[in-house]
Amino acid sequence: MARHVIVVGAGPAGLAAAAAALRAGARVTLLDSAEQPGGQYHRMLPDAFAAERPGRLHHGWHDFDRTRRHVLGHPRCDWWAESSVWSLERPEPGDPRPPRVHVLRGPADGSRRERRVLDPDALVLAPGAHDRVLPFPGWDLPGVFTAGAAQALAKGERLVVGDQVIVAGAGPFLLPVAASLLEAGSSVLEVLEANPAATVLRGWAGRPWELASHGGKATELAGYTGLLARHRVPYRMGRAVIEARGDGRVEEAVTARLRADWSVVPGTERTVPVDAICVSHGFSPQLELPVAAGCELSLAGCGPACGRTTSHAPRSGSAACGVACGGTTPHAPRSGSAAFVRVDDDQLTTSPGVYAAGEITGIGGAPAARIEGLLAGWCAAGGAPGAPEIERLRRRRDQARAFARRLATAHPIGAAWTSWLRPETVVCRCEETTYGAFCRAADDRASGSAHAVKLGTRAGLGPCQARVCGPTTAELLARRGITADPHHRPVAQPIRLGELARPPREEESTP
Template sequence: MADVLVIGAGPAGLAAARAARTQGALVTLLDAADDVGGQYWRHLPDNRSSERERVLHHGWAAFTELRRALDRDDHCRVLRSAQVWAIEETDAARRKEAPPAQQASEGELRRTTVHILVGPADGAARERLTLKPDAIVVATGAHDRTLPFPGWELPGVFTAGAAQALAKGERVAVGERVVVAGAGPFLLPVAASLVQTGSAVVGVYEASRSRTLASGWLPRPWLLARAGKKGVELAGYVVRQVRHRIPYRTGTAVVRAHGTDRVTAVTIASVDEQWRPVRGTERRVAADAVCVSHAFTPRLELALAAGCELDDAGFVAVDADQRTSVRDVYAAGEITGIGGVELALAEGTIAGHCAAGGSATDDVLRRPLRARSIYQEFAQRMHAAHSVRPGWTGWLTDDTVVCRCEEVNCGALRAAAAATESSSLRSLKLSTRAGLGICQGRICGRTVEKLLADAGPHGRLRDDARFDRRPIAFPLRLGELATDDQ
């Protein structure tokens, strides 16, 4: 009986755990949060649950059924508040490119080692676990990518994901007059969640222009029609926008936040097709909160620690079985590409089934394979319509803070790259301290990489360093690291 570890208990992880159990594997499912569900099914804790919980969630019945089935399964161990802090990559015998005979002989003797701490994130006595599973499914998801603008460090500026998490998980309104801005369909459910907590959303501002949106979404519409669930969701959000009289503007971005102790207003400006601000179109809008999301950044720390290779777009590369470049390590959900919950569920089902010894050619996977194909095509359209364009750097000023932890501004980054003529991210991080603060570049990393690349002598960074690559994936105490346990 295979022993499968699933890291991450969002939609992809839950689906992977269920599929692996259906295939007969012993499963350990873990997540760093207090409960399963991930960012998508973030909800109130059981001790203060709501009778109307389903109102804030799509697919709530599917989630509750998944959670109930896994919690009641004696062969599925669910670990909450469990943080993987390191994965030890073994030698080349674990990689797919190794000769099959070598894989069989050495791979059976050596397994990837996963180090876990279980307990509250700020606890001083967390339980330490070391697991050596037969297979791993990495389903760690993604978080918002917010492009900086002058004033974005002010209190009252939130990522759209954080605002939605507060609305869903705590029923907290982030403000009375709220601006929602950035790019992508995610802005619409965020606005809906804010309205349900009592906030007045003064506008939703999409940076991509109408022509760009049309060129991404409209070609071959019969293919888009296959993703019927998405159309139903969109219709629901549009109805709410109209009912609450929330303006929706395309080709528009927040280019500055104003205030001293907190946000009091924002400057909105039209942007061209490359997201360059159009001079003379600026207007000021009063607001006490701003929720911004321009894209999503995959949580790659653990996949990279396991030795997984990335594709050209910066996501974990997988084959038809959702297998990564490392033998017996699979990946599913947003770390393989941003595509929504339906794609995550399909990929998770395929990954869990194959991790437990199955194959993508098995009859039982016909429906998830078809769903994966449909929603991958949907994801490609979404990327074409809403992906980040390079002109956004035009709204930055030299004193715009880029790394908020270390208070490094845009001018300092560009000056360091120009003065040192270095194209090494490692060197420039040490020179500027950008990305060396408490978040370790999770918020600013992609931005720092782009600004340094643009300002350097070669127009790109020339080493293999990236903010996601770290031997210790998440902060822990020295006392937790310095133990005799091996």
């Protein structure tokens, strides 16, 4: 009987994992909450648009389209669109089987979603990442978008978020977002990279020979910079949006020059009339499912007390390093550091039968995610681990990981970003929790824990369930010596009580 591999997420990593598992002879169930595969990177137009050039805003569209058609048309692949994994049920300790997968099938706003339970032989997790946006005064005004949301609307609906737009934050993702907005018809006034030129150049210039294997990235960068030049869009380093202003919606952006630690240089503030601001300060991996599966996490980029720059496991249930890295007391990670899923050379996690690929193992971009997906899918399906093409994939994967480390070094989050905040600045948009209220609760020694601060301020308890504010509030707590785990979520996706009450449909065995 062919092994049954379930792949969660149909972005670059998940689609590649499905293709590799099919090639290795497995039966594959590919799940995604969207109507079409592709993830954020290849967000597709609805079929009803009947677009003549569906790949116009996409990089590498033809390779993606070929893989998509192959996977979805394969007789051993079941494609489950609009399907969300809301829970993973771990087996008893010592049981080598992967978790049972609890799925809701149907539109998220539908009233008759179907509950399904799947028992895989192997599970590949490739859920991707969220935009991370640091709070600043006015970021909760209508018209302030995450860069990923703005790009999704441009790619998936051909909608523009505004006519006069600023794209700001940190990292090379700002460039394709600006390109998508320009191609969709927006006027991009400027692109602002918060890190000064010296920081960015130092990160990219070290060990330059390692860049020889990433020629495609240089070509992609040249394409984006050429497009910005043709539209006369300035790209400014060491500058950020530190405030949004408006009556009922955003009307002005206040930008300022930043030092290397992201503190504001006094007297450099500038007010720009806008009708939209698109902001991204990197990405936060979606770790709810790996944590639910019992996967061990690694903490990337701990503070100076750690003495190490490589990833290592934090203590169980803690976002700080503690004694695992040789320190004697827990300490806060560097600003902007993130936890990722720990994997071995085959992309296998510490949970039996569970593989991970893509942004949840490290933010390296779509090419790195595809390579990891190919390895994870092949190994999950029981493919020969020593095949020559697999060894080549491992070498390419290691090169991609080196690129990801370089990316994190060139575009870090400065520790002084909190200097932008005021007591009335909202840090949790769902519950309208202000920075002042959050700090007062965190500094109250009577609270004593992240859980008490959460209950006292409601931060992270709103509809997004801390997906937006979780990394920010965890960092603010860590600076006060309070550890928090923003990824522990027994119910990974919203489920209605009526849906929970209905009995699930069990998987039927297929030879």
